[in-house]
Amino acid sequence: MSEPTALVALRGASYAYEDGPVVLDGLDFDVHEGRALALLGRNGSGKTTLMRLLSGGLRPDRGRLTVEGTPVTYDRTGLTRLRTTVQLVVQDPDDQLFAASVGQDVSFGPLNLGLPDAEVRARVDEALAALDITALADRPTHLLSYGQRKRTAIAGAVAMRPRVLILDEPTAGLDPDGQERLLATLDGLRASGTTVVMATHDVDLALRWADDAALLTPSGVRTGSAPAMLARTDLLRQAGLRLPWGIAAARLLRSHGLLTDPAAGPRTPDDLAALASAPGTEPLPADG
Structure with a gap:
């Protein structure tokens, strides 16, 4: 049985910055x-370049970008079509926000599509609600907290109703509560049909959140299920990453016969606590 056509794909893609090495x-x-x-991946591994190629911000020197198997054209029509399919939110929200108020900023993309005013308003309201910032619609962007600016930048992308949302280090700079709220928001977007791609250095977050890594x-780039890829110490070493604590905890549990299902390892501290409190669970033997 053949694998389904990728929603967005790069084929034979190469890119080098002017007067720089091939990335x-x-x-x-x-x-x-x-x-x-x-x-x-480590800094300089090409994550940002890859995200910009997927979103149309960069054009491959060789190869092609496709959407559902159809090559993307880089004229105005082709890029408009791509940006209604794929949206990229950069790491620093201040690089993306420019309008006077939250509502104005979120409306910018839909207005540029030439949509009727009623449709623009509906999209803005929907995006603000999805990011839980409806109360901030009239707030000047320069008065927002860092977390609010992050949410506003994501709302601007969501208002385009993309099928793929690409986020560059979305949890960077957020406190633990802000991270949890953002992850809950991303879960809601996924539940509504948005495919989410996240660049991150946080292997524990990737293990917890992602289906694939x-x-x-x-x-080169190696892709597979998140638990399998993040257990590959050889690849993690090449990528400049450490082993996620959840993988290490699962190995310890298996070594003591406390975990037999290969797919049941803990991804979060709460998962580990639930395993520890499960009926019939024996405590780890003491050293010595």
């Missing part, structure tokens, strides 16, 4: 609908 070379990369995908290494 990506002959890359094949798929984003499948309905899968939460984490991009991980793509590790950018000097030998």
